[in-house]
Amino acid sequence: MRKKLLLALFAIPIIANAQFFQNFDAATTLPAGWTALNGGDTDTWAIVNYTGGNINAYSGTNTASIAYGSTAHDDYLVTPAITVTAGVSDFLSFYARSRDPLYPETISVKVSTTTPTAAAFTNTLAASVAPASGAGFYKYSYDLSAYAGQTIYIGFYSSTTDMFFFDIDDVFNGAIPACDVPTSIVVNSVSSNSANISWTASSTAGATYQVEYGPTGFTQGSGTVINSTAASATISPLSASTAYQFYVRSSCGTNGFSVWTPVQSFATTCASVTAFPYTQNFDNTTIPSCWANEAVTGGGTDTWTYMTANGNSSITPKSAPRMAEFRTTTAGNKARLLMPPLNISGLATPELRFSLANTNWFGDVDELRIFYKANAGDAWTQIGSSYTTENAAWLDVSIPLPNKSANYMIAFEGTSNWARGINVDDVSVVDASVLGVNDVVKNSNGIKVYPNPARDFVNIASDKKISSIEILSLTGQLIKTVDKDSKQADISELKRGSIF
Structure with missing residues (x-):
């Protein structure tokens, strides 16, 4: 029996319109003008809401979807009536997804020139719409100019048996665009004051691009606009520790612009620490500001926490009231506790210091390793020892920091062996060359x-x-x-x- 995704499905029909954009986000029922024709098994087209789920809609929260059934579908999702007018409503596009590569759903796209009934869909725009299966969506576009002067209905038709889910989002009917809408948008190299973005280049020769961005929630038209001749841009300057949104569109000169992409999001990192010595004693119940948890194994459910005692109360904080701890009930799970980025480029002898304890449980000992990156895009590199033996009392550790830089990152990686936990306290980064000779x-x-x-x-x-x-x-x-x-x-x- 194939495992079903735990997503709520709700059905309902009806109403009409022309020249539209529909992302199915207004309700958990079919929008006004849309119809579901159920001619096969009991499963038919309905609205799926992804809030709290493990996958997303292409935009917003909802898609129109059809779920698998043990007998054949014979189902249409029908658009509102479209009066095809050249330069006004002679174009159709949508985004589609087939969720499971082992059970690939496909559909066809059909046209009725009379009524929104199953028997009337006698023309075919696309015999097989078969996106590569997975969580991603793919865009499909069709020229309707052959139907200029007619009123038509578009039917998304499913006839599969016992496959999985097919999802449709962002259905657009309007004029044939002068430019392609940018797709496959990627955000990378996010720092405290900038982010790099890229997308698939337009097929229109000589196309350029516009990016509009602002803090999350900004009203489009009030943001900052960047013009780019390449299919990429750097958004800068930005504020540290801030969430942003942006849109992208293509420009084809005198032929005008494409529509804007759905909203995209990212958040800048914290600004690099520049004041040393930097210290952290984990005195609160939550993760310190600008620190982060990074899952290595375990699916991200096991993270560092901030405790008043370890698993058997044999260790209490080196500096009260709390200490950082990694402890799980699953042997082999790992998580990294990331310090804020550090600008240690000006330190003569940068050094990481911390206190460590890891009490055994019937001989099992949880483990600690320290990793660093000189730059955010680098791979993690281990420094210092692998702490794999028991420290039943606090051990003070000092590790010189190699390859100093202005955006240095340090991670404490805990590995569970189902013991009493890895405990860390009194973390500091210092310039060892400027400490006084009377330091103890x-x-x-x-x-x-x-x-x-x-x-x-x-x-x-x-x-x-x-x-x-x-x-x-x-x-x-x-x-x-x-x-x-x-x-x-x-x-x-x-x-x-x-x-x-």
Whole structure:
């Protein structure tokens, strides 16, 4: 039995018009002038609303759709009457989708020159409309000029058996356009102050383009207009952390413009952090401003949260009242906690610092890895160690940041092994070269190590008995042992930046 999408279907008929644009968004019943002729099984054309679903309409919220049935369809979705007039209503276009590649739905497009009844659809505009199956829509256009002077009806006809869903949206009847409407619009390289957009070039030689944009909700005609000779444009300057909308149309000079595309949307990123040291202690119940969760596996349902204790209450925040945590009930699921973009180009010795704890559960330990991008379009690259062993108390970590840039990104990637969780607190990005020589590193057991950074010696102080002193590399390798009763460690022979 094929799995059905959980989408509500509602039917109803009737009414009439000429020269129209219909996106089926006004109601969950067929619009005025439209008719569904049900001549086969019980399933027929109806309106589908996608609000809250896992796929979308081409524009707005609704489509006209027909669902599969175990017996053959014999169904028409019929437009309002069209009086075909040259230069006024001699053109038809629509967007169509066949949802499932394993069960491809197709339709035909037919014409009646008399009445909106099944037997009257004796002319064929397209014998087979078969869009590539999937979530995307494809545009279909037809010249009606052969019917000039006549009143006609267009019938979208389905006769398939036990396929899936066929969806129609944005049906347009009007004049043959002077230019193609831009399609396949892509938004990429979105930053805090700009976004790049592109689309499929018009088939009309010499066509140019206009883009109109503004903050989400702006009234078209009041936005900013960009003219472009290429099938792409950069929208700039923009405000950081702001949602925008835009439209695109083609221009064919003296022949005029195409219609505008349906509205498109994007949101700019946060502006890069420029003040250092930058710190975050996760003191609220929600994700910090300009931070983000990025799903790696698990479908995006598992994210970092902000807790007062870990899974068995053995770890509490390093800095009260909360800490970041990644913990799931599904082993292998991963999610990244992304810091805001950072402008570390001016830091002499940029360094990431944070505290980590990950308590085991019957030997299982959740894992942490740190990744960076020097630029938003780069691939993630791991830095520092893979923290795959237990830290039952807070571990203070320092990682030098390579390839510094003005749009640097850092991600904390948690991997679930169904343990007590990965806990992170006291995150900071600092310029290690400007920290004072009296800076002190103090771990959760009250042991003080100073100065930080140090050149030749570090001092070790504790009011507790120390059983051993070991110096580790940034990758966790043992590089030096120190007498447990020593109050000072000689590090003069070690490489600069090699320990933490």
